[in-house]
Amino acid sequence: MKVFALIAVIITGAALIYSTFEMPDWGDAGSPANTHVSPRYIESSIKETATPNIVTSVLADYRGYDTLGETTVIFTAGMVCILLLRSKKDD
Amino acid sequence: MIKDFDNIIIKTVCRILTPFLQIFALYVIAHGHYSPGGGFQGGCILGASFILLVIAYDIDTVKKRMSEKLNTVMCSLGVIIYAGIGLTCLILGANYLDYGILHRVLPVDAVKARAMGTLGIEIGVGITVMSVMISIFLNIASGGKHEEGAID
Amino acid sequence: MELIIGKYNYWIYIVLMMIGFYAMIAKRNLVKKLVGMNIFQTAIILYFVSIASKKGGATIPILFKDAVIIPEQYMNPLPHVLMLTAIVVMVSTFGVALALIIMIFRRYGTLEEDEILEIERNRK
Structure with a gap:
């Protein structure tokens, strides 16, 4: 069983290492991930939101729905922990 | 089992350290616009300060300061603050979570209003993360009984 | 040589990810499986953070005041945002999984997978 695993x-x-030969190099400023939407965030963050920390402005402003979903996931996880485990003392 | 581990140095250091940890967490939340930080990180530090108290003292000490009912209410309060700010934007006539419209109710211009809305939802996220961390730790560490050494 | 310098970060994360993957499918203990899942998620987080980096003097994505903004001078903020939320969600899923494991231990008295299957088989 462990041999099959x-x-x-x-x-x-x-397969994953074979796929990395097509990936951009580490730290390549011209890679697709670094040129698609992030220059717009970097250029217009302080003009549009007056927030120097771009991570905060993207997290809470440009991608507000995303963060709302994440917060709901965390809230649901806390509620699930209470529902699964919590029991009264005198049970 | 746990009562034997009763060290005066650990208790004193944790008691003195906790307020500074909480002040630092509030700084991380409030200063998240200008330095690394934000709601998730600050909420984690706030939750960690309570977890430190649970480890150094016991669960009852923490439940005196943060009762279970209050903790559960604050879990949902953060999400309500977040969704409520979004809903306020909707009522004022913009899209959901479009904070620029908040300049009608806040004494700032439209660009600064976006920063203010961001700060509001960071506070909501921080509250939720803090209370979820505390509730997960308390429930798992005590097996849901909320008393010392109760895991079976 | 250029191939190794350009790609070795991906290979490190793949090795880390495969360690977690092996723990998830080969280990019998449920807690060990869970730790394997955490290692897997950590590899993915490191991968995302590494594709955000830009060589050649790029700094963290916090803008200086009153400076001319050139996008090549700041790292890509988007993977940082995604992984910031992913870390907290990772902690939450770990908590839920531990709660489920505590419930399994209360019901079966063991955490070994084959012993749980044996108990279920005897029950039928």
């Missing part, structure tokens, strides 16, 4: 892991890792 090891074989599956090695095959998956080899």
